[in-house]
Amino acid sequence: MVSSSETNYQSVENSQTKLDKFLVCGLGSLGQHCVAILKEYGAVVSAIDLEQPKNFQIRNLLNLLENLFIGDCRETSVLEQANIIQCRTIILVTGNERVNIEAxxxxxxxxxxxxxxxxxxxxxxxxxxSQTLGNFIAFEPNQISASGFAIAALGDDNLGYFQLEEHQFRVVKHQIQMHDRWCNQLHIHELNTQHLRVLHHTNASSVLPKEFHQWEPEAKLSPDDTIIYIEVKEQLQSLKKVAIKRQHNWQQLWQEITLGGVWKTCKRKIPYLWRKLNSYQSLRVAIICGLTILFLWCLGTIIYILNYPESNIVEAFYGTAVLLLGGYGDLFGDINFRTPPEKAEHIPGWLRLFSLGLTLTGVGFVGVLYALLTDALLSSRFQFFKSYQPLIPVKNHVVLIGLNRVGQRVAALLEEFKQPLVGISNTALDADFFHKIPLIIDNITDALGRANLANSKSVVVVTDDDMENLEIALMVHAQSPTTSVIIRTYDRNFRDNVARLFPYAQVICTSAISAEVFAAAAFGENILSLFNFDSQTILVVEYTIEAGDTLNGLLLAEVAYGYGVVPILYQSFKRSPVKLMPSDNIQLAIGDRLIVLANTNSLQRIERGEMFQRTWQVEIEKALAQDAIFDGANEISIISGCSIGTARKLMDNLPGQLPKVLYKQQALRLVRRLTKLRVTARLKPFSDDRDN
Known part of the structure; x- marks a missing residue:
């Protein structure tokens, strides 16, 4: 967790930090982490537990609490003793759901x-x-943490996935390569569009910053630089593209048919298809038999029509079919193909011999088809009664060890991402789950040898025992040193120690992640999703602006750079269409809806109304055209948020300095816009410690 003492804050005018009272019921792992995070918000926290805590996962836990009450949180007397009437929020995180609801x-x-x-x-x-009680919200820690394990298991450059309404967002970590189209071509600020926002940037010699917007907008991307960004993909547009692509494919197919391209394509693919059929011997035999019978059927029909021109083609067709099905005696016993009456012995010998050949050949090949069909039917019947289990993937799969509630949730998410996986458990599982993914039910040591570990993408270990998870992770690394390992733990100190000692392992503390969500929700925040990177949790938080909010009346630039968040969706109070990756120029008003990416530090700053200090001013030297004076004043007012009168006064008395101090990225954007309008301007560090 990043300490807020590392940054300089600016307090909003006439605001004072308020110490809210919170009550935490249940001091297990989750409850202890909730207490620690609430204290980081500056809250006054009391707690209730059935007994004095024995396992302290948070150092100096008792010193963080104003009061600790021993008793049942469902009892009115205990709640009254804890002064529930003066509490802003009560967080009920005991291990018993019934106790939580009754309390x-x-x-x-x-x-x-x-x-x-x-x-x-x-x-x-x-x-x-929630509908009945009001001001009520519930979370399940297993569901909160499962997405983190699933995203970590995917590996690659993906850090997070989440969906807002019909829009799907993806967080990507990408290392710049020499052949990338961005390399040495674009300034970082030029990457920001309506569908993409840069979150972090670092070069090969620096570490990833802990706060958003700590990157230089005018820098260019170089090889080995690392960039983290969020992009949006609209599902409806994707579906339309698929439909257009299919339509295009049908048009292309028709053109190929008319131009003879289909035959050329088939000619090239026949050898490949024949090699493919070698792996399916039964299907290959069936195709050969079927083609042979079809050929003899057509040949027999033609021969009988040529020898008996007065006969009906339909009867010749069906007569050949009778011969192929073994009806030689039936046909030559009483059928003459509508010719003048003549006995069977007057039929040419070669034709009778040919007919006998058709019958013998037909009986043989049709018998083979019957045998293959019977074998397929019997096999499918036995397979229906036999317990079916998918095959274990050969490579590029995820090995999931521990199929408890967290493990099953992780498996469901990986299935949604179409990621091949295999589950390992040392105990029997529910039959329904057994049919969904390939499983190995055995002791862990033997099961690892059957899971194609060397070719796997990652291994996720989520059993309920921290020590067992660590032991399994060490076994995995010994057998396959290049495989990524993700470990579940409940203890933040255990997480930090393991992460330092075993850098190849990614350790996720479910209690710490869940506690951040519970603590943020305690202040009334609406947490929509979360993801993890660089050992910190990023929350997707929705705000509805109300009177008295610390966000009310601010430009989105001030919200983003002042509180260290990334606005990704905005909707005005009039319920107009949503704006994705909204402009910094938007000013928030009561009733507006805003969704941002934020870490715990950012939420704490918003709650207290503490903003980063503005440290840059814009000095305007001259306007190169008369109309630039008018346009420049408008741009200054829009981007900086100062009044239009102040902006016009400045532009009428050049050179001059904008009286309002800005954030660096906000000031740079203003300079770039003024330059396009033929107004010369430059940045200047603000020398005074105070902020206008």
Whole structure:
């Protein structure tokens, strides 16, 4: 967790940090982490537990608490003793869902305004309680952390996936290569579009910054630079593109047919198809038999028509079919193909011999087809009654060890991403789950040898025992040193120590991740999703601007650079269409909807109204054209947020300095815009410690 003491803050005018009172019920791993994060927000925290905590995962936990009450959080007397009436939020994170829900009822009766944040996996009940009780939200830690394990398992450059309405967002980490189209071509700020935003940039010699926007907009991307960005993909547009592509393919196919290209293509593919059929011997035999029978059928029909021109082609066709099905005696016993009456012995010998050959050949080949068909039917019947299990992937798959609730949720997410995987468990599982993915039910040591570990993409270890997870991770690394390993733990200290000692392993603390969501929700934030990178959790947070909010009246530039967040979706209070990757020039008003990417530090700053200090001014030297004075004043007002009167006064008395101090990226953007309008301007560091 990044300490807020590393940064300089600017307090919003006439604002004062308020110490809110919070009550945490249940001091297990999750509860302890919630206490620690709430204290980072500057909150006053009390706790209730059935007994004195024995396993302290957070150092000096008791010193972080204003009061610790021993008792049952469902009892009215205990809640009254904890002063529930003065609490802003109660966080119920005991290990028993029933206890959490009953305690929520008791707290609501004592304090109708208290916010209820509980740990519960009963989604339908949670939704009903939210509608009935109000100011209520529930989370399940397993679901919160599962997405982090799934994204980490995918590896590659993908750091996060989430969906907002019909828009799908993806967070990507990419190392610049010499052949990249961005390399040595674009300034970093030029990458920002309506569908992409740069989050971080670092060169080969520097480390990844802990805050957003800590990159130089005018820098160019060089080989070995690392860039992290978020991009949006609209599903509806993708579907339209697929439809257009299919239409184009049909048109292309028709052109190939008319121009004779199909035959050339088939001619090239016949040898390949024949080699492919070698691996399916039964299918190959069936095709040969079928083609042979079809050829003899056509040949027999033609021969009988040529020898009996007065006969009907339909009867010749069906007569040949009778011969192929073994009807030689039936046909030559009483059929003369509608010729004048004559006995069978007057039919030419060669024709009778040919007919006998048709019958013998037909009986043989049709018998083979019957045998293959019977074998296929019997095999499918036995397979129906036999327990089916998908085959274990050969390469580029994920090995998932530990198929508890977290493991099953991770498996479901990986299936959604179309990622091949194999599960390993040392205990029997539910039959329904057994049919979904390939499984190895065995002790872990033997199972690893059957999971094609050397060719796997990554190994995810999510059993309920931290020590067992570490032991399995060490075994995996010993057998396959190049395989990425992701480990689950409940203890943040254990996570930090393992990460330092074993850099090849990625350790995710479920309690720490979940606690960040619970703590943010305790302040009324609407957490939509989350993802992890560089050992920190990034939350997708939705705000609805209200009177008195620290965001009300600010430009999005001030929100982004002042609080260290990344706005990704904006919608005005009039419910106009949403704007993705909105412009910095938008000014927030009451009722507006805003979704941002933020870490815990950013949420703390927004809650307290503490902004990064503005440190840059814009000095305007001259305007190269008369109309540039008018246009330049408009641009200054829009980008800086100063009044239009102040901007016009400045442009009428050049050279001059914009009286409002700006953030660096905001100031650089203003200089670039003025340059395009033929106004000469430059940046100047602000020498005073105060901010206008």
């Amino acid at each position: 929520a009822f008791a707290a609501r009766l004592l304090n109708p305004q208290v916010r209820l944040v509980i740990r519960s996996d009963k989604q339908n009940l949670n939704q009903l309680l």
